[in-house]
Amino acid sequence: MERRSVWLATAEMPRSAALDTELEVDVAVVGGGIVGLTTALLAQRRGLRVAVLEAATVGAGTTGYTTGKVTAQHGLIYADLVDRHGDDGARRYADAQRAGVEQVADLAAELRIECDLTRAPALTYTRLPEQRSQIEDEVKAAARLGLPARVADRTDLPFDVEAGVVFDDQIHFHPGRYLAGLAAAFTAAGGPIFEGTRVTSIDEQRDRTVELTTPTGKVVAHQVVVATLLPPGLLGGYFARTRPSRSYGLAVRLHGAAPTSMAISIDTPSRSTRPWLDPGPNGLIVVGNGHETGAESDTEAMYADLEAWTRATFDVEAVDYRWSSQDYLTPDRVPYVGHSPTSEQVLVATGFQKWGLSSGTAAAMMLADLLAGNDNPWLPTFDAGRIGGVRTVGRLIKDNLKVGQELVAGRRHDPDARPAAELRPGEGGLVDIGGHTVGGYRDSAGALHTVSPRCSHLGCPLHWNPAETSWDCTCHGSRFSPDGSVLDGPAVRPLGRPTTDTRG
Ligand SMILES: Cc1cc2nc3c(=O)[nH]c(=O)nc-3n(C[C@H](O)[C@H](O)[C@H](O)COP(=O)(O)OP(=O)(O)OC[C@H]3O[C@@H](n4cnc5c(N)ncnc54)[C@H](O)[C@@H]3O)c2cc1C
Ligand code: FES
Structure with missing residues (x-):
């Protein structure tokens, strides 16, 4: 793999x-x-x-690490958007998504991009009877907003579902x-x-x-x-x-044909599947186990759990690839x-x-309008200024700076830090060197790499991610490689070097 x-x-x-x-x-x-x-x-x-x-x-x-579904169906969202943003807001969101999907199809066709773009139904389902009403509410809301929504009681998945929302004619592709x-x-x-x-x-x-x-x-x-x-x-x-959330993905080959629909469950833990066309009709992508960045100490267990579910659900011949990635969630x-x-x-x-x-393609359409000095009908709902004016932003930054400093102050000498000599090749974590807690990683050749375990964004403590061999920050999702270089922002500077002598 x-x-x-x-x-x-x-x-x-x-x-x-x-x-x-x-x-x-x-x-x-x-x-x-x-x-x-x-x-x-x-x-x-x-x-x-x-x-x-x-x-x-x-x-x-x-974008290089997604599931690769291009669809206006975003799990269950439209009934909730109507509650939060009213009919007009929800309609703008729906219109933008529909246009985003078609923009991808148009660009791929016009530029002759060979990206396996395939039309398929998108399905959001539950296996729990008590969630059926949510599915029905979603179908009603989405259909009222002009989306191609219908209820489905049967699917091409290898298990029974209680109910699902289907949007026909959506897209999956090779991102x-x-x-x-x-x-x-x-x-x-x-x-x-x-x-x-x-x-x-x-x-x-x-x-x-x-x-x-x-x-x-x-x-x-x-x-x-x-x-x-x-x-x-x-x-x-x-x-x-915003909150950073990571998920895990697998590309697998099955013994028989994979479902041709794109599916996602609303039950916990979430499971998202779609066809993977490269190996033929038996290819399947499986994504799930989302959690806040830095919040899970055993990230290997996330992959193991996803693979166990995949093997229990489908007749798996081989798991060929695995990866993880993150995106940001907004409060509304x-x-x-x-x-x-x-x-x-x-x-x-x-x-x-x-x-x-x-959404990102629709965002690009809105931004292109703004850059050219034109208005765009969806912007009132997506407006980046709704975060608040300059003063609100200043206060947000100040409050977060304070949180970072307080967390750091509480963690100068971490009692969980191990002696550096205990780190085996391929292992990382907080280590104690001369009474100082530093971030350590021992590479396959046995060399110890040390970094300051404080995020270079606003100073929050970092957590070792064993599955991706990275230092991850729970505060706002920055991630760093074992040598301290930035993998994911908002940090832009590499991690500091420990001031203490860290040879070992
Ligand atoms: C596991 C997973 C599955 C997903 N599946 C789907 C799906 O099926 N369908 C769907 O619609 N969405 C999906 N998403 C979400 C979707 O992939 C993202 O929302 C989308 O790709 C974001 O695109 P982007 O261009 O904003 O960001 P990115 O693709 O992250 O691009 C940002 C780029 O900016 C660069 N960068 C960062 N900082 C700097 C800097 N300071 N200077 C210069 N460059 C910088 C980065 O290197 C990166 O290349 C999924 C997300 C995850 C995590
Ligand atoms: S403190 Fe903001 S990402 Fe780490």
Whole structure:
């Protein structure tokens, strides 16, 4: 079994050099996931000079690690959205999702992207009789909003369900190949993508341009789109109004044919499945076991549990790939899209609730409208400014800084820290060196790597993630490799080095 995303392992991703100069553009897009690349392409088509800055490689973020369903069906959401946002708000959300799905289909067709795009029904189901009414409420709400919703009592899953909501004519695809196609179209039209280029600060200048700093060069832009899953650093205070949630995925081959529908359960723990077309009709993707980033100490058990369920439910021949990834949840279940509260020139899109393939594409459509100076009918519901004005954002940041400092103060000498000599090759965790608690990882050659176990974002304590060999932060979801480099934001700086002598 390969421990990497099936989508990145089976796509030819484009490669570009890092920024090594100073550049001036109309629009700088930060982030090479589905939001960044779709926005870049749509803005370029409106005559704007656009550059994409990507910290790692195209697709290295959550888009390269999804389940790959492009659907307006987001579990059970529409009845709840009507309650929270009224009919108009829920309708805007539904319209945006439908348009996002069709935008993906249109771009794939027009650009001839071979990404296995397949129309299929999307199913959200329960196996519990007491949840049946929720399914029926959802069908009523979704149908009223113009979505293709119907109740299903039977499915192509190998077990009985109590009831399900079906949306016909949705999409599943290969997200790696789709992203590679978007990137190729953007660069073929003259748009530069700079990989290995992490933006470490975004500063508005007196002349209302925005300067983006990276370790190897600078960009001056008239407008900036921050499409980094969660905005970096303190930008907009979004880290304080979202929660990071990770999930686990498997790509498996079955002895017989896999279900052709895309399905997700509302029962706990959640299980999401869809066909995996590469091996043929017997391929299946299974995703589940979501939890807050950094909250589970035994992440290996998450994979083991998902695999056990898959083997108990389907006739599994082999598990070929496994991976995990994260996304951010918002308090009112709608992503934040549009102008950041702190700058007219800086646009953001975040909080996709693990449904950012349709939502993120819809976000790109909204952002492209804003960049071109046009209005967009969905923006009042997604408005990134609803987080609050500049003063609210300032208070959010201050409160979070305080939480980080308090947590750190309480953890200088962790009683659970082990002697460093106890770490075996491949193991990591808090270790005690000379009375100081540091983060340690022993590599396969036996060398000990140490880092300060405080997050470089706002100082919260880090937790060792054994399955991904990373340091994860529960506060806002930053993640770091054993050598301290940033894997996931909002942190932009690597972890500090322990001040004590850590040879061992
Ligand atoms: C397990 C899982 C399954 C999912 N399945 C589905 C699904 O089936 N359907 C669906 O609709 N959604 C799904 N989602 C959600 C969806 O994948 C995401 O919402 C979407 O991919 C987010 O896209 P993005 O472009 O905003 O972020 P990303 O794809 O994360 O892209 C952000 C990019 O920004 C880069 N970056 C970060 N910081 C910086 C910086 N400072 N400077 C420069 N670059 C930076 C990163 O390297 C990354 O490449 C799933 C999510 C998870 C976790
Ligand atoms: S991600 Fe904010 S303190 Fe770690």
